[in-house]
C-alpha cells in the first residue's frame with residue numbers, strides 16, 4: 441500500500457473489531473488472530489484499533505503485551521477498553537482501571553452509563569455517584585498520561601428519557617479531560633433523523649467533541665453513523681464487515697467509503713481505499729466467516745450485473761448502472777449470464793473471458809438462446825462460469841472442446857448386510873485415439889467416478905494430477921409442467937492457482953455430477969493450455 445499522507449487528528453476512524461466485533465456470536469479469536477487483524481487494520485490506515493478489555497480475560501491482556509512488542513504500528517494507535525470505576529471506590533484503587541494502565545495502551549476508552557435507568561438498575565447507585573465515577577476515572581487516567589475517550593452507553597435512549605442527565609454525563613467526561621465523548625446507540629434502535637437531531641443538540645449544548653458508536657439492530661448503523669457526522673461528530677466507531685454484538689455494528693467499509701467518496705473527506709492514507717475489498721476478505725478469513733457476497737462496495741456481487749437491460753447500458757458506459765468505479769475500492773465489475781441475459785450481457789461476458797465474438801450478432805443471439813434453453817432445463821450459468829465459457833467457445837469456434845470422448849460410465853453402490861458399503865465406478869473413454877477402461881473405488885459413487893476418470897486420463901494428461909474438487913453442491917429442482925424433478929450439481933475445482941465452477945443437470949444426482957465433472961476436467965485442460973485432440 442502506498443503511504444503518502446495520513447489524515448490528521450481532526451477526524452477519527454476508530455475500529456472496534458477486536459473488542460465489539462469479537463462480541464459477535466460465532467467469532468472466537470485467538471491472540472494470534474487478533475494480532476493478524478490488527479496488522480490488516482493498521483495497514484488499511486484506521487486511526488485507532490480498540491484491541492479488547494485488558495484485565496477482563498487473559499487473552500486480551502496478552503494481546504496488548506504482544507501487540508506492542510510485535511507490531512510496529514504505522515497508522516493506528518492501540519486502544520484499551522474498560523469501564524469506569526466501581527461505585528464508592530477510588531479509580532486509583534480499582535484493579536480493573538489499573539489493568540487499563542498496565543496494558544500500556546496510549547489511548548483508553550471508558551464505557552460509562554448515561555441513561556438514568558441504567559445507573560439505578562444496573563449500577564445500583566445514584567445519578568450523582570455515576571457522574572463522580574466518570575470524573576474520577578477520566579481524570580485519573582488523564583493524569584497518568586493517557587488519552588481518554590468515553591463511550592456513553594445507551595446515550596440515545598437515555599437522552600429521550602432524561603436529556604439533562606445524559607448531557608451532564610457528556611459534560612462530566614469532557615470537563616474531566618476526555619478528548620472525545622462517544623454517543624452510543626447501544627440497543628441499536630435509533631433511526632438516522634433521531635441521531636442527527638440528538639447529536640446536533642448535544643454538540644451545541646455541551647461543546648464537547650462528539651463521536652458515534654451505532655449498533656445495527658434496525659439495519660441503520662451505517663446511516664446513523666453518517667447522520668451523526670452530518671450533525672458534527674468527528675469520530676466514528678466501526679467494525680470490519682459490521683461484526684459485533686447481536687446483529688452487529690456500523691460496518692467500517694461502507695462508512696469510510698462514503699466519507700472518502702461521497703463526502704470528499706480524506707480519512708485514510710492515500711491509496712488505502714483501493715485495498716478495501718482485499719482487507720475485508722482477509723479479515724473474514726481470519727475470523728473464519730465466509731465473506732458476505734452482497735456487502736456494499738466489497739462483496740463479490742457488489743458490481744455484478746445480471747439483467748440484460750443493465751448490461752446493454754453498461755456496454756455504453758459502466759457508470760450508467762454503478763454508483764462508483766469498482767476500482768476505487770479494489771473490487772471489479774462482473775457480468776452474470778443467466779436467462780435474464782441479453783446480447784449485451786453475452787458480449788461483455790465474452791470480453792471478460794477473453795473470447796472474441798467480433799461483431800457477430802447471429803453468434804451472440806445463438807448463445808443467448810442456448811443459455812435461456814439450458815437455464816429452463818435447470819442449468820445455472822451465473823454460478824458456473826467455466827461451463828458457460830465452454831458453451832461460448834463451442835459456439836464461437838464451431839466445435840466443442842474435447843480432450844476425451846465418453847463411451848460409457850457406470851457407478852455401483854454396494855450395501856452389505858454388516859452395514860458396510862462399497863462404491864465402485866468404471867469409465868470407458870477414448871483419448872488421443874486410445875480406448876481407456878478404468879475402474880476405481882471411492883467414498884461415494886461420485887468420488888468413485890471422479891477417481892476412475894483421473895485413473896483413466898492422468899497418464900495421457902498429466903496436468904490433471906494438480907486438479908482438486910473443492911466444493912460440491914446438489915439441488916433438487918421442482919419438475920415443471922408435469923415433468924419429474926431434476927437434479928442440479930455445481931462443482932468447484934482448483935488447480936492450486938485458480939478455481940472454477942461447472943454445472944451438470946440430469947434426472948439423477950450421479951448423472952448430473954458426471955456432467956459437471958466432465959466440464960470441470962475439460963475446463964482444467966483448457967486452462968492448462970492443452971490443445972484439444974478429439
Ligand SMILES: CC(=O)SCCNC(=O)CCNC(=O)[C@H](O)C(C)(C)COP(=O)(O)OP(=O)(O)OC[C@H]1O[C@@H](n2cnc3c(N)ncnc32)[C@H](O)[C@@H]1OP(=O)(O)O
Nearest residue numbers: 493495496497523524525526551552553562563593626685
Ligand atoms: C455495551 C458494551 O458492549 S460494553 C462491553 C461489554 N463487554 C463485556 O462485557 C466483555 C468483557 N466482560 C467481562 O469479562 C466481565 O463482564 C467483566 C470482567 C468486565 C466483569 O465481570 P464481573 O466482575 O464478574 O461482573 P459482571 O460481568 O457480572 O457484571 C458487570 C459489573 O460491572 C458493573 N458495570 C457495568 N457497567 C459499568 C460501568 N460503566 N462502570 C462501572 N461499573 C459498571 C455492573 O454494575 C456489574 O457490577 P456488579 O458486579 O457489582 O453487579
Ligand SMILES: CC(=O)C(=O)O
Nearest residue numbers: 460591593594624626
Ligand atoms: C460501548 C458499546 O459497545 C455500546 O454502547 O454499544
